[in-house]
Amino acid sequence: MDVTALAADLRAVARRRNHRRMLVLAGAREAGLDAAFDAIEGAEIPDAATTIVTGREGFRFDRVAPEHAAELLGTTQSAVICDAHESFSPNVIGRLVGSVDGGGLFVLLTPPLDAWPDRPGSFEESLAVPPFGLDDVGGRFRERLVATLRTHPGVTIVDVDDGTVARRGDGETAMGEAPARSSPTVPTEGRRVFPRAAYEACLTADQSRALRALEALAGAERSDRSDGDGPAPRAVVVEADRGRGKSSAAGLAAGSLAAAGRDVLVTAPERRNAADVFARAETVLADLGALEESVAESGRDGHNEGPLSATGGGRVRFATPTAAVDRPGDPDCVIVDEAAALPVRLLSSFLDADAVAFVTTVHGYEGAGRGFSVRFRDDLTASPHAVTDVSMHEPIRYAAGDPLETWAFRTLLLDATPPVATLLEGASPSTVEYRALDPSDLAADEHLLRSVFGLLVLAHYRTEPNDLARLLDAPNLRVRALEHDGHVVSVALLAREGGLDAPTRAAMYDGARVRGNMLPDVFTSQLRDEAAGRPVGYRIVRIATHHAARSRGLGSTLLDEIRAEFAETADYLGVAYGATPELLSFWDANGFDTVHLSTTRNESSGEYSALMLAPLSPAGQRLRDRHARWFRDRIPAVLTDQLSDADADVIRGALAACPPPAEPPTLSEREWRVVVGASTGPGQYTTAPDAFRRLALAALLGAPATGEGSSRPLTAREERLLVQKPLQTRPWTAVADDLGYVSTRECMRAFGASYEALVDRYGSHRDVVAAERARFKE
Template structure:
């Protein structure tokens, strides 16, 4: 075996095609490390262009710990050595492959390939959530990974224990020619020529030219807005959508656009799920401003990047950016697929916005973004420009290592094509429980299931593929239409924990894979919450071509039927929106908790809901619903003061813990005085809060209507109770939000609403009757 010579041949072939090659060094760790040194030397790769990702220390080139692999995102290396012996994860593998430059080598140190599926590491240990042990974790993902290594072009395998070359990694050494970027003529462009000269592909040039629509929207150098024919186009809003696979330079294009806009004096607001996602954008913008001699004061930390023209580029987290602070001229949204539609819609209120999203990869699902958001975008009065970047930046097209990563990690997984499921309905589908063995044995089925999960949720990532195949606590249930998956639910078994685990959780220990018992026990102080066995709906997704037909509800109904008698409850936790609250309530789930902090990326408060299946589950649900009912009034006045009133209404409506009124005679007199006379709301605020909660908790269920069968309150009146009474907002602010002409009219409407509540709740009370007579009621 001559690893150095093999590595030299691999790199020579890679450089001829401007592709990469993958070298697997399988066997015991020390032998693999020695062979990796030989490979780097044989391939003549300088130490400064090499990174090893490992838990071990003492290397002459850069070392990065596996749990810091994310730090290499956006960097380019000629050789990356990934030690998969101890701390291997699919996510890290996906991140690291993308950092290798064309003509470079990705070196994977692995256990003997025949043994690897049966050698669990730290990642597999993380899948052994209580009450399961590591012996319960499967090896199907590693078995599948080994299979792709052994038959994919461009992958060489060396058995370092036996000293033999198993595969030489032959692949087509030819590659499509790279495109040549171009600069539009001066009369047809608004961005400076230097921005186009910084582009690396024709795709990037084309994307940058499309992004000039943002400058058009906020006015060109002549201060006017013009349409394509040169006519004045004042007030026209514009949106640009840029989609690309990883490594196509979309963030760089965003940075060049941001720098061009700032150089022209524009205020550019940048947002992304994580500040690190925007680092490349800011780097490219800074480089362009420097090249233009337009860079202002040096950027301090995470502060704005300023241009001499007065323009600036600043970052804000998604929830903050959605408020459009300081009225930016342009908003750039990177990794847009990772944000909920509610936030994305807020950015459309600005004069110009661009959305950048990854089509395939663990950062997000561009396809999901387009499906979920396009209806919203098409419904707005925006000129929309769309552009797709397909040519890679770091290497030539048709790179075998990229196609291997896509295949091994299912980065390109898609649900069935629309035509195959377009006619699906609750009457045409079959319910099916899919075992991990079935998924591992049927690549087509696995791709359909995983593709739907990717489409439905931006956080579906390579680690989730391994969980799907190997995690002992997960269950997969689907609806199939004519043999194709049209709806999927991913369930996690939770609870059934022993006394010692419950005690440690109560005292603050985190117990993986038991989200609902964890919150109930550690936060809500219920040490017995870990006793019942439940199944939490981690994800549920229906094909976009068959939505709004009841398939999601059909799937949940089938799940309930299957687990009724085998579990104590079904549960769910999610970022609460009015539509989602309505969906889960309509399927029998009851609110038991609303978080008091917003999710940093989605900007939503999380709701926890339960659907009891047994007496034990009913007891758990009932006591947490009561506790939620009893604390929510105080939370709304403080920690949840900014919650969407329709989220509050939905959460309270789905809480099955009706509030019994205990108003004193004095409080009833004050309430009647406000409703029918000259009373003051502030005289007895507790009474008004109690009545508001009584009206909103369980609303929508039998018994909430008034005597004539009509709803007691209108939706607007319910929002008024939430905003003014429960969240204690000023009357003038509530009036503006809810469309009352003045604070006085708002308070008058509040009195009318309480008049309806007096009718409903005080009809048999003698004090109420007496007070109403005094006001002629």
């Protein structure tokens, strides 16, 4: 077997078709590395156009460690060598495949394929979370990977141990020339807004159509939406699979806008995700002679890493998603790249901008897109924005029908979708069947696996290829579903946690990280409860109901079935998620109680995380009770510090979902005089703020009334007022503005009225209260 000649042949076929080819070198690692070098030489690919991803050092090619494979996202290589013998994971494949250019080679070094499923590596070791061991981890994903390598077109397999070609996977795809790429179009002068140079930089008709759609951003003018006058705000949605040039089109638009004097704010999950946007914007500004070179900051990869400034005063700059929602610097328009990799709540906040573009991957490692297209679309439709949609289909890096792209989609389920909506039209709690889905069932039934994974993708804004392997092989995970007429309509992914031995609990208490035990880890290491790892719980990692069957009680039905199933074998059910008012209400309605709010925001979602428990046994109830009590005790101090900027409705929801204290609040006679004086007389809140804080907390937690009187319920606005003023201690002016009071004085009067209701509800020392009120009524 001559690998040099074989690689030359594969490279020739790939270049003729403008497709990519995969060369699998299976066998001993050293032999595979030697063969990979021979393949690159035979294919006549320059060293500078080759990257090897491996833990080894000392290669003439650029080397990237597997854990840093994400650095290649958005880059283009003629050849990528992936060493799967060490630190290999599904994410590595997802990150690397899209980096190979048309006519290039993806070289995969593997153990012998027959033995690979039974040879766990570092990724499989990460799935062996306590109390499970490595022997408990499955090999189903690796079996799936091997099966697709042996059957998919475009994959050639060489056994480097015996020197034979085990499979030549070209078949009919080796025939013929590459399909012609479509030609971009340039709108005539007077029919376009962006400069001709921007359209001449497009590579396909799809890209020029996307650029034309993005011209809508230039037509949006700043308006005061409160009076209903002025032009409608504009939103543009650009959707495409990876490799279609959507980010480049956004960059051409950004550069064109900056050249016209506009301030363009770009955001993405990470700065590297927006590299193409800035590279193309810089190109347009340079071609137009409008780039101020002095402000460009070149990164180590040669791309600009700082803001781009145009000679006419325009600029293109980057901000992280959580910073960009506040639109720092009051930009003229916002471009959200890789939008599907951001949570829906964060995306919706960008609709405050008068001109905004959402550029997103439909299928691919960076974001699955269905959460964007299904859930965010509702918010977009309800917004006042005039929406322009454009989809891009034609690949740019390689020709259509590329076998490596379809192999990645098939192997990693990047294009997994839930069942067709029409199949679930009649789904209801009375028509569904509860089913425990074993990993072997999922591995053996491709249709079932795609349905389940497609729904799980909808449940979270960023589902990775690693999640597919966890679903198939992680011993601590369980999948439960509801089926309607044999079709999955609702699904939950659960992780077994706790049940840890004393040495493990002690190590966790001393700061050791114990994988796969999220709730026990927080309770033990952060909240200092060494006994928290003893009870066995199941954390609900994901729960999703098909969008065609939502609001029918199916999610609650699934949780009821899960609760019934695990009532005899577990101590509690738990959940941890980015807290929103809607989610807090859902979990509260399903019997889950707040026991913790994180004190830092999630970097991607911008949300504080809520931890909630639903006890199943006395041990679970004791765990819930003490952490709920500790949460009630510490939350007043936290709200004045780390959570002082938290959304009032999130705090309302978290407190309402916490088990209330058994007794009403206790105030001294003097404190009641101050509270009554501030609510109905000339007294001041600042005289005894702690008394007001305790009353507000009791009301929001639902503490029992004294039984001596009755009071009206507080309005939602009044509850927000109690959160923001006595609990978060925000300035009166900020509270009045945020809650829509016409003046600070009106806000203060509303504050007093709310405390009149709380005095009625909780007022002990009735004689004192009555006497104080009587004096102010005279």
